[in-house]
Amino acid sequence: MQAIWRNEWIHEYETPWSIFEKLSFANRISRGNIFKFAANSFEKNKNNPKKDERKIDLFSLKSFDETILETIFEVNLVKFTQQSLHSLTIPLHSHRYPVTSWFSKHLRWCSECISYGHHSWLHQFKLLDYCPFHNTKLKETCPKCEMNIPFIFSNRFFGNAFSCKCGFQFADFSNILWENWDTKFKIVDPATLLWLSKTFNFEGIRTLFSPESASLNILSDFHPYVSMKTFTQNNIKILIDDFYYSTQFNKELYNNNVNTFQTVDRYIRKKVLRNHSNCIKQFWQLLKNDGEDFPDICPYAYAYVNWRKTLLKSERFYSSDTRSSVVARSGGRYGYELLTNAITDDIKLLLEEYVLSSKGKHVNKDTLEWIQEQWSYRFSLAFFYDCLNCANDILLYGKKHTDWDKILMSTKANFKIAFKYQEIKGKRDKGINFKMYYENTANTKIPEHRCPNHSLKKKRAISKMKSYLPARIFMDYPKNYELINYVSSYIKKHDY
Numbered sequence: 425m426q427a428i429w430r431n432e433w434i435h436e437y438e439t440p441w442s443i444f445e446k447l448s449f450a451n452r453i454s455r456g457n458i459f460k461f462a463a464n465s466f467e468k469n470k471n472n473p474k475k476d477e478r479k480i481d482l483f484s485l486k487s488f489d490e491t492i493l494e495t496i497f498e499v500n501l502v503k504f505t506q507q508s509l510h511s512l513t514i515p516l517h518s519h520r521y522p523v524t525s526w527f528s529k530h531l532r533w534c535s536e537c538i539s540y541g542h543h544s545w546l547h548q549f550k551l552l553d554y555c556p557f558h559n560t561k562l563k564e565t566c567p568k569c570e571m572n573i574p575f576i577f578s579n580r581f582f583g584n585a586f587s588c589k590c591g592f593q594f595a596d597f598s599n600i601l602w603e604n605w606d607t608k609f610k611i612v613d614p615a616t617l618l619w620l621s622k623t624f625n626f627e628g629i630r631t632l633f634s635p636e637s638a639s640l641n642i643l644s645d646f647h648p649y650v651s652m653k654t655f656t657q658n659n660i661k662i663l664i665d666d667f668y669y670s671t672q673f674n675k676e677l678y679n680n681n682v683n684t685f686q687t688v689d690r691y692i693r694k695k696v697l698r699n700h701s702n703c704i705k706q707f708w709q710l711l712k713n714d715g716e717d718f719p720d721i722c723p724y725a726y727a728y729v730n731w732r733k734t735l736l737k738s739e740r741f742y743s744s745d746t747r748s749s750v751v752a753r754s755g756g757r758y759g760y761e762l763l764t765n766a767i768t769d770d771i772k773l774l775l776e777e778y779v780l781s782s783k784g785k786h787v788n789k790d791t792l793e794w795i796q797e798q799w800s801y802r803f804s805l806a807f808f809y810d811c812l813n814c815a816n817d818i819l820l821y822g823k824k825h826t827d828w829d830k831i832l833m834s835t836k837a838n839f840k841i842a843f844k845y846q847e848i849k850g851k852r853d854k855g856i857n858f859k860m861y862y863e864n865t866a867n868t869k870i871p872e873h874r875c876p877n878h879s880l881k882k883k884r885a886i887s888k889m890k891s892y893l894p895a896r897i898f899m900d901y902p903k904n905y906e907l908i909n910y911v912s913s914y915i916k917k918h919d920y
């Protein structure tokens with residue numbers, strides 16, 4: 425294949441995705457034909473009826489023939505890619521996650537970079553959510569079809585060169601052709617520069633974070649810690665086996681998480697929503713006047729009740745108990761479990777990582793509880809503010825625009841937390857010093873929603889209302905099907 429190709433079109437840390445897109449554009453050759461030509465013999469001999477739908481891995485490029493790629497690009501693309509992935513993750517090599525787990529499985533791109541034909545592994549790197557060359561937020565859903573586009577070499581999700589299957593063009597080169605493809609950008613982000621400078625060694629300081637919830641920013645030396653605690657060695661010690669098999673430990677951790685949740689819950693109700701306690705009661709216990717419809721729902725109460733439901737993954741939004749703030753304290757008897765169910769797995773990853781990294785030595789139980797507290801407290805609060813910001817929209821438009829689970833995902837995406845710890849070797853007291861680094865870009869300003877129970881008169885009226893909880897109306901009005909249907913459709917409308 426006599427291909428139009430220039431060496432200057434490949435930049436440091438460039439992904440094979442944009443390299444192939446450039447080849448495809450410059451030579452007016454389809455991805456399918458590139459693959460037909462450059463696949464290894466095993467792939468070439470494969471009898472695949474859905475040839476055009478093949479999804480080819482861009483991390484290993486193992487379906488390609490290394491020599492053919494080298495002939496086309498004058499660079500060993502396989503080694504070049506491995507080298508990029510390796511050097512971006514040098515400070516992460518002691519973590520138990522495989523190198524690829526630090527990179528997004530769907531395409532993330534910078535509109536500015538892509539307009540020069542450039543796409544970098546730094547854009548795929550999960551610890552960055554902005555472009556280190558332009559400081560702009562990375563895109564990760566197609567603006568036209570609103571889908572995540574899998575980061576693979578495939579005709580199934582991509583259309584013509586540099587475009588999504590739906591027709592959206594990441595960049596339009598029809599006029600300028602490859603005029604600007606050799607433009608080199610400088611990394612301007614200080615955290616990325618530091619990360620790549622290889623001086624990012626933690627010198628005796630150990631780090632604890634996961635690919636999904638950390639950022640280069642909070643790991644940088646210049647990012648201040650938010651919270652710090654020193655633990656002495658003489659406390660209950662935990663091994664990885666306790667984590668999986670000790671009922672005592674899991675019950676305690678669960679209880680500790682209940683306390684954390686209740687601290688956040690109290691803070692929200694007493695500080696943020698103190699004027700809406702009646703509104704919460706009204707919505708939560710399905711209160712209304714006899715013979716009337718359910719009253720308008722207060723957006724603050726709506727946010728609170730759904731925040732709680734989504735965070736704890738409760739089945740219902742309404743409370744079957746009139747002492748509504750009560751939570752189950754009996755968890756953890758069958759292994760690791762937290763009350764704040766929506767983040768149970770995220771926290772587990774980190775706690776396991778910590779215990780495993782102690783390489784068979786015991787760890788202090790208090791440290792695990794502290795990590796749990798820090799994560800649950802900050803996350804629960806951040807998620808509440810996100811719910812509060814969207815509550816009015818969901819009340820007005822239903823789940824058309826967003827729903828509580830989507831809000832949860834977005835809070836998770838913005839939530840960045842990491843820990844650094846260090847052993848203290850004093851003469852008498854040996855211990856361990858923990859620092860927590862945190863960044864939350866969510867908006868914590870309390871939005872101005874209209875509360876339907878603003879007046880004292882309305883507030884008082886709520887205390888005279890009756891509860892229409894299903895269990896109760898089935899008992900009190902067993903034959904009143906109109907009422908039963910009305911209540912269940914009201915519940916159905918708000919319970920998703």
Ligand SMILES: [Zn+2]
Binds near residue numbers: 535
């Ligand atoms: Zn950029």
Ligand SMILES: [Zn+2]
Binds near residue numbers: 566567568570588589
């Ligand atoms: Zn699209």
Ligand SMILES: [Zn+2]
Binds near residue numbers: 875
């Ligand atoms: Zn209210």
